Amino acid sequence: MPEVEIPEHVSDDREKRIGLTIAIIAILLAVVSSLGKDEDNEKIVGEVKASNGFAWYQSKRIRQGMNDLFIEQLKVERLGTATPAQLEEMKKIEDRLAAKNAEYVKENEQIQKDAKLQQEGAEHSAKTADRYNKAEIFLQIGVVFCSITLLTKRRGFFYLGIVLAMVGVGVGVSAFLM
Numbered sequence: 001m002p003e004v005e006i007p008e009h010v011s012d013d014r015e016k017r018i019g020l021t022i023a024i025i026a027i028l029l030a031v032v033s034s035l036g037k038d039e040d041n042e043k044i045v046g047e048v049k050a051s052n053g054f055a056w057y058q059s060k061r062i063r064q065g066m067n068d069l070f071i072e073q074l075k076v077e078r079l080g081t082a083t084p085a086q087l088e089e090m091k092k093i094e095d096r097l098a099a100k101n102a103e104y105v106k107e108n109e110q111i112q113k114d115a116k117l118q119q120e121g122a123e124h125s126a127k128t129a130d131r132y133n134k135a136e137i138f139l140q141i142g143v144v145f146c147s148i149t150l151l152t153k154r155r156g157f158f159y160l161g162i163v164l165a166m167v168g169v170g171v172g173v174s175a176f177l178m
Contacts, residue, residue, distance in 0.1 A: 015150060018158060022146045025165045029139040032172040036132030039125045039175075046122030053115025057108050064104040067097040124178070131175035138168030 074090045082090065145161030148154075 018146055018149050021158075021162065022143055025139055025143050025146065025161070028165070028169060028172070029136060029143065032132055032135045032139060032168065032175075035172070035176065036129050036136055039129035039132055043122050043125035043129055046118050046125055050115045050118035050122060053111055053118060057111045057115060060104045060108050060111065064101045064108075067101050067104075071097050128175050128178045131171055131178065135168045135170075135172035135175060138164050138171060142166075142168055 071094050074094045078087055078090050142161045142163075142165030145157045145164060147161075149158035149161065
């Protein structure tokens with residue numbers, strides 16, 4: 001690996017301040033980036049949980065529909081030439097299926113509420129992640145403009161970099177407070 005020459009001292013205190021500022025902005029960038037990725041993960045988890053909840057809701061609705069069809073079939077069969085024992089057994093089955101359907105209705109209400117909450121949480125995480133991503137962009141551009149100052153020795157780039165970094169921090173804080 002080639003040797004990299006590192007100066008023992010920087011001749012200009014201004015360059016030290018610029019370098020330190022770049023390092024601080026880079027730290028803020030890393031924090032905002034990490035928080036944004038966490039929110040992206042929360043969004044994905046929320047979407048999966050909501051999708052699973054809606055699928056579970058649908059499967060219970062299908063079971064309820066199948067039970068309703070079987071109850072109707074039992075009612076028709078009871079009109080035929082069934083023995084008293086068969087009629088009694090059909091009634092037990094019908095009652096059991098009706099009770100199960102009542103259970104499905106109650107469960108489905110809760111499943112649907114939970115799935116909607118998960119979906120709302122995923123939407124909130126998506127908005128928060130989007131805001132963190134915007135903050136990250138401002139911070140990245142701020143680092144670039146501050147770095148350009150070291151090359152050009154023009155203070156305007158440094159101040160622009162600081163302003164962009166402050167905007168990025170503001171957007172990041174607003175995402176954190178959402």
